[in-house]
Amino acid sequence: GRRRISREYTWRGSWALANEVRYVYDRMLVLQERRADNAVLATYTRGLDLSGSMQGAGGIGGLLARTDSVGSTYYHSDGGGNVTSLTDSSGAVVARYLYDPFADLADDESAVGRQCASAHAVWSQSAKSARHGLASSGEQS
Numbered sequence: 001g002r003r004r005i006s007r008e009y010t011w012r013g014s015w016a017l018a019n020e021v022r023y024v025y026d027r028m029l030v031l032q033e034r035r036a037d038n039a040v041l042a043t044y045t046r047g048l049d050l051s052g053s054m055q056g057a058g059g060i061g062g063l064l065a066r067t068d069s070v071g072s073t074y075y076h077s078d079g080g081g082n083v084t085s086l087t088d089s090s091g092a093v094v095a096r097y098l099y100d101p102f103a104d105l106a107d108d109e110s111a112v113g114r115q116c117a118s119a120h121a122v123w124s125q126s127a128k129s130a131r132h133g134l135a136s137s138g139e140q141s
Contacts, residue, residue, distance in 0.1 A: 002028060029059040042068040050081050057081070 008019040021041065024032040033041040048054065049062035061081030065074045073086045073094060086095040100106040 027055055029055060029062075042066055 002023075002025060004023055006019075006021045006023075007017060009015045010018040020036040022034045022036070022038070023030050024034065029046060030044055031046075032043050035041055043066070044063065045065040045067070046054065046059060046062045047064050049057040049059050051057040054062065061077050063075045063077070063083065065072050072089055074088075075083050076085045076087065078084050082097075082099060084097055085093050088094050098106045
């Protein structure tokens with residue numbers, strides 16, 4: 001299945017909800033992240049993926065931009081659909097990504113890059129939990 005809600009808890013004498021993010025999808029692709037009160041945290045803009053359609057390749061290679069309260073960042077991908085860098089609205093590179101052979105983020109060069117990498121996938125643009133390092137192809141088993 002797909003992640004609809006992400007909840008993080010902290011221990012303060014008992015478990016307390018620290019953060020909740022809700023995800024809005026178009027079939028299997030995340031379009032928005034929202035707070036528990038339904039306020040928009042981030043919106044994702046997508047175009048054609050590697051198949052030349054919107055979701056024929058699972059959206060891989062089709063992620064174009066992420067817009068949040070700070071502004072927009074734009075995704076740049078290699079031929080395999082892996083995000084290699086992010087630019088801001090002026091075209092300045094704000095993050096670069098390098099991957100090891102196991103699709104783990106080997107290096108990212110900025111706080112913006114770490115935020116976007118943890119908030120959403122960058123390797124082949126498939127969902128990957130920053131906390132657990134588990135990747136999901138988006139297909140149900």
